[in-house]
Amino acid sequence: MSESKLSPVSWTELVKRLRKLGFEGPYQGGKHPYMINDNLVLTIPNPHRGDISIDLLSRILKQAGITREEWFKSR
Numbered sequence: 001m002s003e004s005k006l007s008p009v010s011w012t013e014l015v016k017r018l019r020k021l022g023f024e025g026p027y028q029g030g031k032h033p034y035m036i037n038d039n040l041v042l043t044i045p046n047p048h049r050g051d052i053s054i055d056l057l058s059r060i061l062k063q064a065g066i067t068r069e070e071w072f073k074s075r
Helices: 011-020 054-064 068-073
Strands: 024-028 033-037 040-043
Touching: 011 024, 011 033, 011 054, 040 054
Parallel strands: none
Antiparallel strands: 024 033, 033 040
């Protein structure tokens, strides 16, 4: 698998890797859980059966200010 290519991840994997990148949580918010890193509050999808799509994952990473390089190092 190429290092620069995102792939779908499970909700559990998303949370685990965000924690490695300095986020705390997840905490239960209104409709969606969220994670916190300093002053940044990152809304994450609700846990569901399917994986988090590449499109949604890339939007989450962009919102969190996480580069693809950082994401791949967090494995």
